[in-house]
Amino acid sequence: MIVSNTSKFKIIASGVIPFIFVVIMMMYIFGPGGDLLNFGVALPEVTIEKVDFIDSEIQATVRNTGSIPVQVVMADVNDRIQPAAVEPDGFLERYETTLVRIPFEWNESEPYRIGITIDDGTRFEKEIESATFKLEFTPNLAIFFAIIGTYVGIIPVMIGLLWLPFIKKISKQKYHFFLALTAGLLLFLAIDSIEESIEVSNNNLANTFNGTLLVVTVTVLSFLALYYLGNKIVAKADSLNFSKPVAIGLMISIGIGLHNFGEGLAIGAAVGIGSMAFSTFLIVGFALHNTTEGIAIAAPMSRGKLMLGKLAIMGMIAGTPAIFGAWIGGFAYSPFTSVIFLAIGAGAIFQVILVLMKWIQKENDGNLSNLSVVSGFALGMLVMYITSILV
Amino acid sequence: MKVTHSILMILLLSITIGVSAIVAFPNFSEAESELKTFVTHSGKVIRTTGEVIDPLYAVSSVEFDPMVYLREFNYGNVSKLSDGTTVREYTIIAEDDKVMEVSPGVFYNVWTYNGTVPGPTIRATEGDLLKINFINNGSKEHTIHFHGIHPAEMDGVFEAIGPSGGKFVYEFTAGPVGVHPYHCHVMPLEEHIIHGLYGVFIVDPKEGREPADEMVMVLNGFDTDFDTENNFYAANTIPFYYQHHPIQINSNELIRVYVVNMVEFDPINNFHLHGNLYNYYPTGTDLVPSFYTDMITLSQTERGIMEFEYTYPGNYLFHAHKVEFSEKGWVGIFLVNDNSESNESGKDYDS
Structure with missing residues (x-):
């Protein structure tokens, strides 16, 4: 007992001692002798x-x-x-x-x-660029944003879900094609989110925030957190009366929901600061673009029983954040929040891609390089790129 | 162990979100609740619980008093030579370590003659012998270069006076009649001028000028962030000063303004007077006015004498009609007091 206690103490001590030295160093630098290190001129900003x-x-x-x-x-x-x-x-x-x-x-x-x-x-x-009245909260405007959010988030996702019966009836090969297509779509979305959050941070945040690294860090953290929690959900899927497809579908809809929240923020902010006139054309573009997100949820769900209720809930999880995003972006815009949420969305999507790819790999007996997977993935990227031009 | 893992993960995530929330939402800490109302210098009304930032100096807080400088003329220590020539001796000390509040809250390293920007107004009569004892207490070389007529070795260009107590006596005969600038002429010249090493040198004609309420206005500017563009402009250094503290003059009384443009970077400056026109004597060298106008344009170190009289009492603006300059401080007000009755009593403006 005594021996193990001392060894435990030793372990703790060896862990703490470096910290003590760090503290001593800090005290030395900031303390009375610290004048030695005061060279150069700090520039205010x-x-x-x-x-x-x-x-x-x-x-x-x-x-x-x-x-x-x-x-x-x-x-x-x-x-x-x-x-x-x-x-x-x-x-x-x-x-x-x-x-x-x-x-x-x-x-x-x-x-x-x-x-x-x-x-x-x-x-x-x-x-x-262009002075516009700051948006004040009015019920009408809140409804306007809710409508935009519905057009951009919920409706397209729901339309995308309508492909489910079709995906259900096709062969395994074609099914894998659609799963890979989903992964391709998502990869595009993730890169799009990162690009946008870096852009927002470059335009609005000071260099001191290390914009790019902030985005990378938040993306990775969000990825890790959801990866861990996601595995938990999948592992517990049986005991929670979920099937594995449902668990994956749920994760995809959460990931897409986070992404759509960021997208809503961007739209609300753009309307709010007057840099974007909301034309019907733009809404059509966003809607087309986001329809693909519905396919991403439908694809894994097509392998379980047809569960309309769960499907609808997932559609809401994926779509409604666009409304909340538009509200926050329009009424309480902060570039920092935009950057953070876009990055969290990107991390979430990366996590979903990983899960999807693992699933396809497992179903294909460890093989990812067959034609249906590769062409699906490629087409997913391509479709997203082409629909993104419309936005 | 699994529980601790998930707690750790959740902790990580909440730290991330927490920190971002703190940075994301502006922390308007300890806001005062009292609502105050201010009328700003532009006439706009602000209601706020915070501070007002208005480039508006109180008389008591201004470091360099433009009101004193306006009518202060230095005639030097006067003595006579045996042949009757008047000798005027001045002492001018250059420094370059002073930090002055050029506009409320804005601190700028000024280089000074006798501690102020502009330096003292040196005044003499044509033909006087001038002895200017120059002491350089700065950390750089400085000189005084007078505009006017003098021997080459008195030109203050090729004989840089060393720092920390270097001395030189500039000795020459005052002339020609007019208003002239003096300034440091050490390279890099622009740097020495824009930091404030300049002043006004007035040479009166022997026969004198008509009595008047006389004043000096140096049109200058400060580039406080060193981007070769002026951040502030003024008549006599302090932006907006004469707008908040109008220059009091009398109606039906001759006003004479010695104007010198020392603005750098901007090719021109100008002077527009409201509710009146003035007789303008470019460089003050002629005793007959060249123009009768309310607007003159001045290039670098271009200067002259303006003479005018107001008939009606009230507030009259004077400002750069290059409006950018006036909106950055080069604007002022003449407050004309009714003098219609006391006009006859006459004031002694004898120098």
Whole structure:
């Protein structure tokens, strides 16, 4: 007993000692002797993350993205000094934000450059392509977004699910073709999400957030979390009265739901900041594009019994997040949330692809390189690319 | 063990989402609840619970007082030579380590003559002998280069005065009549000028000028973020100052403004007066005005004398009609007080 206790202590000690040294090093650097390391000049930096146009006023959300505290001392519109208010105050610690309110009679759909000057005289700027009223929450607008979300998310997914009876009747070879097609579709969606989240982060987030790495990290974390939980669900499928196809279908619909949430955010935000006019053509494009998502759910489900109720629920899981996304994107847009959710969506989809591929492999006795799988995968990518041009 | 694994996984996920939520949603901490109302310098009304940022200086907080500078003329220590020539001696000290609040909250490293931007206004009469004792207490080489007529070795170009106490005496006869700039002429020249090493040098005609309420306006700017574009413009350094603190003048009284344009980067500057026109003497070298106008255009170091009189009392703007400059600070107000009765009593503007 005593021996094992000491060895346990040794293990803990050997794990803790390096930490103690890290702490000592930090204390040394930041402590009284730390002046030795004070060379170079830290440059202040602020980022204007968001600009809202409201009645007779322009509001800029400003974040200190540098390494030292700053004071916001002046605002300008189109490089012309304007008096303004800062709420709660102009002093910003690292990563702190403040709201700069500039009284200004702006003109609809004109471009504006909003500038913020800090205490050392440096001016930072954000350009807005076209000024539009910030969307205020009204029941009508909420309904409008819900309709867009329904068109873009729910209806196409449901239409896609209608292929289920067809997929049910085809041969095993053709079935694998459709499963691979689904994987191809999803891979395209995942890459699309990553691309979009990197774009949003490059356009709106300061360099200090390491946009690309943020996207990669969140994607991987989301993948790992869902991979782990997904395996749990599949493993427990029998005891929970699920069939394996249902479990996989559920995972796919969750993955697609996360993706559609991100897509909804993007659509809501685009309408909200006036960079996108919602034309019927655009809705048709999105709808066509997302119909393919229904196939992705239908394909695995076609091997179990026909369970209309479960299928409908999965369609809702996959589709309704588009509505919530549109609401949040339109009424409470934050580029950071968009980046995070797009990345989570990408991770979720990668996880689904992995599950699908493993399943096909298992059904094919470990073989993935037959014609139906390869051509299905290729066609999936191609279909998505072609429908994406419409959007 | 499996339970701990799933807890770990959930923990990881919640940390990710938690951290992103904290960063995602602006943390407007400790917001004050009191709602205050402000009328800003542009007349706009702001209601806020926060701070107001308005480039508006209170008289007490301004570091360099444009109101004092406006009417301050330095005639030097006066003595006479045996032949009757007036000798005027001035001391000018250059420094380059001062950090000045050029606009409320904006701190900028100014290089100064006698501690201010612009430096002191040096005033003499044509033919006076000037001795300017120059001391360079800066960390770089500096000089004083006067515009005007003087020997080559007094030109302040080829004899850079060393830092930390370097000395030189500029000695020359004041001339020609007019208003001239002086500035540092050490390379890189632009850097030395835009940091603030300049001032005004006035040479009065021997017969003097008509008595007037006289003032000096240096049109200058500051490029506080070093992108070769001015962030601020002003008449006498502080943006918007004379707008909030109007220059008080009297109606039916001659006003004489010595204007010198020291703005760099922008090829031109200009001066527009409201509700009036002025007689303009380019460079002040002629005693007969060249123009009667309300608008002059000035290139770098271009300068002149403006003379005008207001008939009606009230507030009158004066500003750059290059409106960008006025919206960045080069704008002011003459507050004309009614002087119709006290006009006869006359004021002594004798220098």
